[in-house]
Amino acid sequence: MENVVLIIHLLLxxxxxxxxxxxxxEGGGLGMGGGGGGAMSGRAAATALSKVxxxxxAAxxxxxxALxxxxxxxxxxxxxxxxxxxxAVQEETPETPEAPGGGSLLPPSPTGGGSLTPSAD
Incomplete structure (x- = not known):
């Protein structure tokens, strides 16, 4: 039933x-083209194409x-x-990826005499 309604929908x-x-x-949609004869007149007569x-x-x-x-x-x-x-409901603990070579991705920490603050010489 759904396929029939869908095919009718696409054809429509x-x-x-x-x-x-x-x-x-009718012209005037973007301010260009079309004849200017009946654009400002009263109600335009309904043509066959407008009724269709x-x-x-509506269909x-x-x-x-219906869909x-x-x-x-x-x-x-x-x-x-x-x-x-x-x-799929059970939560799995995510594994942390290891860095290439087995080391850490963090920068090395300063050891010994290395200081991060500039010295005033």
């Missing part, structure tokens, strides 16, 4: 893109809601913690 998305691209530009666009948009929203409901029903009662195996 592609057809909605196609219908929107087929429509005539509204129908496809697209309907399939989106959301289907996904919510599939995951009802399931938790991510339930899916973990008992071995």
């Amino acid at each position: 998305a592609l057809s909605l893109i196609g219908v929107v691209l087929l429509q005539r530009s 666009t509204w129908i496809l948009a 697209f929203i309907g399939t989106s809601i 959301t409901i289907i996904a919510a029903e599939k995951s009802a009662g399931a938790s991510v913690l339930d899916r973990l195996s008992p071995a």
Whole structure:
């Protein structure tokens, strides 16, 4: 059932893109192009393409809601913690990586007469 709704959803998305691209530009969207004849007039007459666009948009929203409901029903009662195996739940102590050559990565500490403060000679 989910696959059928998903295929219908994808077909609606592609057809909605196609219908929107087929429509005539009204102009003024970015301040360029398009005829200036009826841009400021009252209500524009609804063309066949605009009616098809509204129908496809409503169907697209309907399939989106249907897919959301289907996904919510599939995951009802399931938790991510339930899916973990008992071995994965046990915490392992992380091992500290050793430096190459077995030494420490810290700088050597000053020994003997070496002082880190500058002397006033």
